[in-house]
Amino acid sequence: MKKDHDRFELFASYLYKLEEIEHVSAGQSFFQREASMHTLLLFKEAAGEIIVDGQICALHRQKVFLAAPGASLKLVVDPGRSTDYYQIRFRAVQAAENRFVPVALDGPIELAIAIFEFLSDKAGEIERKLRSKDSWDRMKANILFQEMICVLFKDTLREQSPSPNQTLDLTLDYMEQHYHEGITRNKLAVMAGMSADYYSRAFKKKVGKSPMEYLTDIRINQAKQSLVLSRDSFRTIAHSVGFSDEFYFSRKFKAATGRSPSAYVNKIKYSEKIASLKHLLTGHLVALGIEPYAAVINNGYPVTTQFRNTIAIGGYKPDLEKLMTAQPDLIVTCEFRDFEKSQKEKMFDQIAPTITLPFFQDWRIHFQSVARIVGKEKEAGEWLERYDYKAERTRKQVSRKVGDETMLIVGIGEDSLCIYGQRNLGTVLYGDLQLNMPEGVAEIRHYREITPEELAGYDADRILLTSHKHDGTREMDEAIRRQAEALFASRRWKELKAVRGGKVYDIYNTRHLYTCYTSLSHDLLLDKTSQLIGSDSSSPARL
Template sequence: MSGKNVPFQDLFVTMTKVAKDAVPIGGLVLIPPKNEHQLLFVLGGTAKVQVDHKHSQPILAADTHFIIKPGQSLQITNQGSHLLDISIIACEVVQLSRADHKLSAASVKTFAYFQYETVSHTPRSLRAMVQKLQEPSTFIDMQKLLENQFLFQKLIYLLMDSHASQTDADPRHAVESTIEYLKLHYDEAITIEDLAGIAQLSRRWYTTLFKEITGENPSDYLIRLRIDKAKELLTMSKESLYAIARKVGFEDEHYFSRRFKQKVGVSPRFYLHNRRILGTTVTHPELMYLLGTIPIAAFSPDQEFPSYLLEAFKQVPKLNNSHHFDPEYFKPFKPDVILAAEWKDYENYDALSRIAPTFLLPSHNDWRDELTDVGEILDKKKQAHRFIRWYDDKRDEVREQLKLLTNNETVAYARMTQEGLIVFGNQSSRGKILYTELGLIPPEKSLLHIDGKILSVEQLAGLGADHIILQIGEQADSSREALLQQPGWRKLMTSPTSRIYTVGHREWYNFSFSPLSTGFAMQHMLQMFERGVVR
């Protein structure tokens, strides 16, 4: 056996933990994500496996196994009519450093095996080895631990050998293995001859198959991988062009810049300052606009953008504001960066990241923190802080004007929705703006301690508020008509003590969540209170 074909000489696998389980009929086992590979062996029964909550659910029969990659979660269901007997072996795949940064052919095959994403057959001759590894041992039983490590190494070698015998008949599998290798080793010095040698094919035949599979020749494919990673680093890090060029496999910054412009059409610096950015919420476009960035497409709470965005966004495509959307919906827009919200996009993060580098923004109780986060991503943090200071000064001016206009009279804020009238207290984001930041007085003390509460018309009237701001919610036309016909509503409208101010849905939708909408609402309140009652 030649030295380059010796297994585990520069890439080896170490077993870290073994677990077994007997799952009853119809039973369910959840395997949380780990930072290492895991091998799931089905020794008896039939299992349905769901990876990362995806729709596709492979079936594992007895004497099959499945490789769980780092970061993947698994849901295993006993689909058979017998007890499901499974074994899970956790292991680390460790690469030793070499001066030429290249892996031997044998080690590339090891790497390729651990990238395999389908159900594999487990030869019955290896079943006893898996069961042997399940036998309990202790940390003080060093001989047993060493024997298990040697046995595990042998198991991995035989599994790879079995896998290779199943795939070697089709040279496409060998080429696909090198493609998976390139995806993680794009930064290394590797030639087409190296790749063809790993696949044990001639250079000409290897290049032909590679282009059939990817649509590109190996050199162009590798350059694209490197440029795509460079775009990600330009977006996600603040490293110099020289450092980024080195990280993605270019020795020379100027050569990197030339190849980048050839592939992308603009220089790396121009790309950095003119990225195509898309946000997944209705607030992201407003925050971006405040910082001088126009999104390539934007969600809107209504058929049109709010009036304060109409002129600036007249060329911006409007996205369908659905709470249940497929991340693939964004792909045709070809974004360079995606701003996503943790509260709604956590489970879609991987899918979004496959479209473009994605920032998962944490949830905040104050739009100022979210604007600061967006400013950090867009490299406009100073502008964000400058706007916050300007806004706070304007808010203080409005606060003083409202104090004079309301003269210690009480104000209630309600939103008409299909569920009913929701009144917001001081614990809600809207209530904090009204009663804390603007100093307005709520109609009764109990409302200081609620978030949002559904009230009937009679209960709203019973609050005795001097001023009632009523926002008409989305798709609430039928609810509004039904409300207007109620005797309690007519009584409230003719009340000599309460003044009703009706405000629209479009501009007030992001009230308290976006400074643009909140600023619009503050000016609107000044105008309404100056004019008096609006019924």
């Protein structure tokens, strides 16, 4: 057991890349091949035997097998019996001296799994997302695969079945992610390895509600977001969150909220008591002419400190007690993972209806979503028309000065440097204004921290200096100033093409006024770019 423990601890240090997943549900009774990658086989239904590198294993339902690259695989199903299984191919790599090298998992061929139903459903979700045309769905497929690998190896390592509390947590997670599907108490009980009655009692003791009451709460909360953010009919929304029809949905919704779906939407859209938990959403509200009722306020994003009537609910993160005291009608926020709510966000839902926008959505979609929430869709459309007109006018002005020259955006932090990519300032400079990126920047989605020595690898004709990870304090102002001065004094800085040509533009003392990924900051950045480049106001002092 000690050997297995050490082996799986080593597995935890590897990185895993999903390549292919195939769901085989036909009557295939035999196959023989060599595994070109790691191969994971999850058998939902089967009878017969599987032979991996000459090792024979009995084959029946709810079995999981792992084959390393190069292993020979042979599957023989009993006559007259069909198979139903997932075949997943993936790669494993290990970090070694600033590079990654392939590794083969030296593990048991058969993996002991306590909760097969959970893994089977996870495999189904992975397959759907990997087949999607949406690149973000394919990214999520690989994230879900990491979760599957984690569960597989942890379950295999345990000598005994997981505790009842662990199995209940798995069903809670399952409901959070599969609320739109047909979920029954019996299915959840099977996943937990309990009888239906015992599962219900254990669930209610842990959560305070029955499993189906908890599932209804999840569905109602998801419906609240769809009601506010989409123009879909009640029938479409009802089906999308797992209700059989719109009439049953309306009854459940009114029982949970005290309002019909239509009354709920009207209350939200005409409310002035909106709490914004993220600067980028606050910026959208301000662009629409709305000072939020409550917001996170700090000097890192100077716009927020100009508010006169906004209730401060935290400096850098929302304070739950202050948020509760403010009693907003609606909370808006965004998270990195739009498919999984954090525990804190679930608490937000207890304070007021909470709309969560995916962090990686385009800023225009964020802006239009916020406008839809506050009933200002027309105003948002007019704002975007004005923005596009200004962007085109600025692009022509800047193009006459810059031509085909490249522009690099460098962020200066307390003890770090970064290259900004195609998000934040990049969405304006590289997107709206169509400035050329230096080689390598196209690969950076958000930002990439670098060493001063790596700057030469992005040697651009022009450089825009801004801040990186500024917390809004005077101490950070001073730390960034010292970091900048040290950079400017270095030989490697003075040798850069933009520095030698006197084409460095300095806005790092503006904190995150221009770097925030929001409509307001982008509009301000257009004006600032016109001022800096249009008048060619680079910083010869930085030479």
